[in-house]
């Protein structure tokens with residue numbers, strides 16, 4: 026099985042590569058070569074072929090693959106319709122299956138009419154990221170319908186793991202973990218009972234690796250998540266336990282937090298203020314090897330340890346805004362609760 030991964034040295038692709046190697050795949054990675062020198066970057070087995078280039082350099086990218094044929098192309102780094110159209114030009118007639126890494130942000134779920142979001146949920150994205158992914162999905166499914174190649178769409182939700190960050194409710198690279206280690210309270214939006222699921226990248230990687238050349242997945246879209254749905258209070262409690270302590274949480278309205286710095290709290294504005302409970306029953310049915318085996322506390326511990334080992338731990342010192350927000354909340358009588 027010859028496989029090309031566009032953007033193959035990232036967080037989720039590390040999980041995909043691990044499971045493709047177990048399947049004995051012949052793997053080629055295409056990326057700009059900016060990761061291998063970063064602290065904490067994993068070294069790749071020698072049998073993996075690595076190509077360096079920028080997928081946004083469309084002419085060069087498309088010519089680069091004109092003489093190659095792969096069984097499967099996995100696109101981990103497609104965000105715009107222009108990139109999706111370039112992929113169709115590059116791989117039309119040159120691969121059997123094209124697996125596109127999308128996102129659950131295509132659902133939007135601003136108003137959740139279903140408690141649990143499966144692939145039948147209407148796609149109504151609330152962010153530019155989600156809207157662009159939706160257009161990419163449609164362009165690639167059109168290519169499938171025309172017979173350019175067979176397309177499979179995979180939609181991860183929040184995915185974490187060694188080599189990446191562990192989000193909190195507010196930020197992609199939170200100060201919360203350092204504050205929790207120092208016994209300081211942290212912020213969470215609403216009543217902390219928003220629904221969420223977070224999946225370790227090794228589990229997500231399993232779905233990509235075993236969807237490859239699985240004809241049942243052709244023309245289909247799949248969520249790629251654990252079935253464990255928890256609240257943000259659970260999330261903070263289990264992440265704190267991974268750090269060997271407890272979390273004191275100050276609950277404030279999402280809009281109040283966002284208004285203090287809309288750019289900094291963009292994760293909350295666009296994603297985490299909404300419920301994020303997904304089911305991947307369809308993936309488990311069609312790709313029987315897909316199972317999620319890494320519990321959140323274990324995965325969080327591995328991720329946070331890796332961040333420390335890479336010396337990329339975010340300190341909460343010199344963050345007057347966050348402390349001022351906590352002080353302001355407490356001055357109006359909001360007391361921290363133990364998550």
Ligand SMILES: NC(=O)c1ccc[n+]([C@@H]2O[C@H](COP(=O)([O-])OP(=O)(O)OC[C@H]3O[C@@H](n4cnc5c(N)ncnc54)[C@H](OP(=O)(O)O)[C@@H]3O)[C@@H](O)[C@H]2O)c1
Pocket residue numbers: 031032033034035036037038055056057058059060061078079080081100101102103126127128129180181182183184185
């Ligand atoms: N992580 C999550 O929570 C999450 C949730 C839902 C969906 N997703 C989706 O998952 C996908 C991958 O996310 P990730 O977090 O695993 O990615 P990531 O860790 O940021 O990795 C990105 C990969 O793409 C390469 N790359 C970046 N720009 C490139 C370019 N212009 N040309 C060629 N290669 C390029 C990077 O290597 P170089 O820098 O060396 O080029 C790296 O190999 C994305 O499509 C994202 O939308 C992620």
